[in-house]
Amino acid sequence: LVKILPGSQVPVDGVVVRGASAVNESMVTGETVPSPKEVSDQVVGGTINGSGVLYVRVGAVGADTVLSKIMRVVSEAQMRRPNVQAFADRISSIFVPTVVAFAILTWTVWLIAVNEGWLGQQEVEMAGFHDSHTVAFMFGCAVLVIACPCAMGLATPTAVMVGSGVGAHHGILFKGGDVLEKGAAVDTLIFDKTGTLTTSALTVTHVLTWNDSLTSSQLLELAASAESASEHPIGKAIHAHAKIAELELHEPAAFQACAGQGLSCRLQDSVVLLGNREWL
Incomplete structure (x- = not known):
């Protein structure tokens, strides 16, 4: 088994046997968004691991x-x-x-x-x-x-x-x-x-809300504040969009990221969950 630390390069091709993370496979697939990796998923040598720790069973090394x-x-x-x-x-x-x-x-x-x-x-x-x-x-x-x-x-x-x-x-x-x-x-x-013909930089095009008590600016402010501690490309795009809109952002507390799923944190007196629909 090979232990792959956050932010490190995947040294071999193999299968994830423990852990979860998001791996940047743009060098192989051209996809800008990191690919979520869980148990039984394949990883490719040379790609970059995200914020999680992965334990990989070696499947191919060297010329293979x-x-x-x-x-x-x-x-x-x-x-x-x-x-x-x-x-x-x-x-x-x-x-x-x-x-x-x-x-x-x-x-x-x-x-x-x-x-x-x-x-x-x-x-x-x-x-x-x-x-x-x-x-x-x-x-x-x-x-x-x-x-x-x-x-x-x-x-x-x-x-x-x-x-x-x-x-x-x-x-x-x-x-x-x-x-x-x-x-x-x-x-x-x-x-x-x-998804491969891009500038490799995600941007926010629209901010929509389904709650009349929450405006688009308020939603963007909450999301950008939560994502200010994240390294995910989507999070960086949300944070950059809020900066352009000159919104007042706050430092998140009790920040916790779930690799490939989303994040949770506390903003002032509110608990914020941000992620995909299945995880929410």
Whole structure:
């Protein structure tokens, strides 16, 4: 078993056997709101535990964890060749031997010219060389360096590697260089999961009451005061909204949070319960 303290990173994949908390799984699911975890729930290594303590039975470690599999996908994506790279490799397989042959031919021609005396010593010294045979060698190397298709063979795999790395940094995983290549022709994106296209910052849009004796401002004041001691993203959004509305907030007493459910506290002479419907 592994004991996961509040605020710490979950080190392994496993199943909760004791405790309750809310785990931030945004790195895997994209969900901004932490996911409640109780007994028998699955946790993923690399996610962040909330305010509760969890005891987890280890299910996968090292290369078998979800995070490692994601990293493996990124690594394998850099190895899958796009069509343009295969085309460049075919061209290079013909072009490279041709360039080498021309370089050897150039060296041979200039070597003959040197041996036959067609190139005088004065011309050699004016070119900055002391040996006429070096001139022939330098001309052959010049053809090889200038005409060698290094850029053609290296540009595409370098672009795929850099593109995959930058995409992974921004949370976008490409399953191969061929997928990255086809992405240039995409004109429509369809997302099959809601809640992931956000700014990662929750905000309050409306405050509604079902009690005529309690106004919206009073309800927001009570909720924001209670949430001032909470680290939950929803609580922070409520507290920030009350600050913008310039409401007078109070310090809660006897604050107690129930992981993944809600909280209770005392505000002046009132007991405040704030949470989901089932817990209330």
